[in-house]
Amino acid sequence: MLFKHFSSSTTTAPSNMAEHSNPTDLFPNDLITKILLLLNVKSILRFKCVSKSWNTLISDSIFIKLHLQLSPQNKHLLLIPFDPKNNQNSGIVSFPICRLLENKSVTLVNEPNMHMKDCSRVIGSCNGLVCLLGFSSTIGPQDIWIRLCNPITGFVSEKLGSFRQSRQHAFKRLRCTFCYHNSTYKVVVYCCKEVKVFSLSENSWRNIQKFPLFIFNYMVVFNDIPVNEGVNEGVYLRETYRQLLPPLGFDVVGPTIAVLMECLYFSYHFERSHFVMWKMTEFGVEESWTQFFKISYQNLQVNTFGWGVMYLRLFLFPLCFSENGDTLILASNKEKQAILYNLRDGTATRTIVTNNIKWYISKDYVESFVQ
Amino acid sequence: MAAEKSSIKIITLIAADGSVFEVEPNIVKEMKTVQSYIDELDQNTVSIPLPNVFGNDLAMIIEYCKKHASEEETKEAKEEFDFEFVKRMKSDDKLRLLQAASYLNMESFLQFMAKAIAAEIENQSVEFVRDYFQIESDFTPEEEAELRKENEWAFK
Known part of the structure; x- marks a missing residue:
């Protein structure tokens, strides 16, 4: 069961x-x-x-x-190593955050890991369960399905919530999130101006009509760039939508949203010289946005080469905090290692992982035996 | 009531083997089993039989409580004491003390002993743990082989 x-x-x-x-x-x-x-x-x-x-x-x-x-005392990241030989993600690996901060070279060998079977995207994780998305590669409408797995126990569910989607709205355009709410697991999928929610306990999809394009619009703008979709967890808690205005209106460059330590964060680039992050201290209250930090690229030691060219542009994705909250782990679309930013002394270092990791699609994770 | 309770000067604990320990009230505060017994009485001297704890173990527990109840000792001295305290024990001493802590309902000492045991068995082999807890495997070789295969990465 x-x-x-x-x-x-x-x-x-x-x-x-x-x-x-x-x-x-x-x-x-x-x-x-x-x-x-x-x-x-x-x-x-x-x-x-x-x-x-x-x-x-x-x-x-x-x-x-x-x-x-x-488990919250033992935070992990779910890493997705990329296998350049086969040009695909080679699986998912659980790794403790505290070991990433040690400033030692790491090679993922004996960590719990799992092949993604017929799935190709990690939607997210909750209570140690990882939600995967798969799709068919046949001509015509595309079949899409979900699987849940636990890399620790080796558990993989059967295909869940399969549905068919016309090709122009297919796989690549789906925006998904995975959460635990009201005693069941839910997958929220945004596709072609429509939002649907899959509830595991009901084993069925429910549509949320007339979804405003507000937050998603700008995520769609950056469709080819993976965007941290964590915000949805907050937005859909009651399966009603809520419009949340970012702190500064919309004219910012490279915006990302993230839910870290149960708070909503909004970050962007400022005048090609700084990375700025805002925190919504009270969820859903727009007045509670406070500037969390503003770091110069010099401090972060990031390369801003090719700023004016869209596909060369720098994106920074906040992944998670260390357990004590002192270090923020960021992924850059331009670097092979994750950035470790120490909030106490304002210094930045890099992880040293010898595997080829796609950091920007890494997920917050805790190890558990749930299945 | 409160005044009468605080008037208790000395508590006598009697271990399973009959050995007797006289301790001050602040020493037994952490032993919730003993404390609740005392709270129900209103007399000046109390004598409490502890049929599930042996004298040697009780002596060690009291030693631990004395050290940790002391306000004169520094945090470092207490940590040093904890380290030496565990070091001189064999595995069956630890398991017995853990059970005693559970019987006496001593929350922090119980956690302390559990940690000491966990530190010893973590990352050890299945055989080591069986030996430690004196457990004989009741799996058939086939059952065990299958279970090992199911959790293969845990044996790397």
Whole structure:
């Protein structure tokens, strides 16, 4: 059963002592749980093999939920390495943010990773579940579908919410987001001036008519540039839309929106010399926009070569904050490494990852056993 | 009531093997099991039997509580103490103390012991953990092989 731990039905408690088939295994389960919750996911998965009762304990919905509750203390990024040989994304890899900040060279080898099967885009992640989008490459109308997966447990769902789309409005033009709301997972898709929401619990799509083009319009303008779509999570929480004005009106260059640490951020380039980021301190209240920072390109050490040419233009995408909030991780469309901006001392460094990573499509992620 | 409670001067704890420990009230504050027992009484001296904790373990727990309740000790000294405290213990000592902490309902000491155990078993092999907890595998070789295959990356 999918996502069972979120159902409100009463779940059976982890195996109690009477069920123990192993006489030597008398150490109380609640204490084993306490210890397991302090371990990394790799060790936890490995220790499923200790005994049947440990396996039952770790697979139990209560354990999965407890583990998920602790996950914000252990933030990860979902990285998408690119394989130039086959000209495609080679999979998704989970990587701890704290290790990106260590200023050491990293090669992704033994991290939990997963092939994307028949999907080619990562929409986003929620509670450790990753949402993928796939499409058919046949002539004529295009079939589009969703899959959910968990790179930690290796779980992949069947195709969900398949629908058919005429080719001119097809795959590349879809803007999607993935969120957990009202006790179910939802995928929001914006396509040809229409928004539809897929609810996992209902296993069906619902259309939201007459969607204003406001925020999406400018995302469509930059259609060929991947735009961080996190804002949708906020906008669609109640499955009604809301128009949110950015802090300065529209005449800004390279605008991006992002939801970081549960706040909405809006960033853009200022006079070809600075990168500016605003924070909406209270969601939905336009008066609460405050300038978060303004960094010179010199400080960020970014190259602004080719500014006047659209396809050479620099885009910066805020990806996430470190756990202590001191470092902002940014992706640039012009660099092979992510930018680590230290908010405390105003210095910028780069990640050192030897794999070929498409940083601008990386996603915020927490490791969990949800499936 | 409050005045009577604070008038308790000495608390006597009696371990499973009969050994007796006399401690001041501030030492047992973290032992919620003991504290709730005391709270229900209104007498000057209390004697509390703890049939699930052995004398040696209780001595160690009291030593830990004394150190951590002390206002004179610096944070560094306490950390140093914690480090040495865990270092001299074998794995079964740790598991017994964890159970004692659970029985006495000592939240922070329980977390401290759980962390000490977690640090020892993290990234270790399945065999190491079985040995540590004295667990015999009840999987058939086929079942175990399949489970290992399912979670292949966790064994790299």
